[in-house]
Amino acid sequence: MALFLILLISAIALIVIGAVADGMLYLLSVGVLLLVVAVLYLLVRSIVRSRRRRPTG
Numbered sequence: 001m002a003l004f005l006i007l008l009i010s011a012i013a014l015i016v017i018g019a020v021a022d023g024m025l026y027l028l029s030v031g032v033l034l035l036v037v038a039v040l041y042l043l044v045r046s047i048v049r050s051r052r053r054r055p056t057g
Helices: 002-020 025-053
Strands: none
Touching: 002 025
């Protein structure tokens, strides 16, 4: 969970800096990409956990 929070905070910071600073569009792009990676990481982690908890029978 700590990795997800670090990715999320980094993405938000890069998005804000990229949107505010003139000529820093690449930071905005990297921030959005990092946000997508963080959400995909959380999704994959939750799918793996749900499969592990299923009882066999």
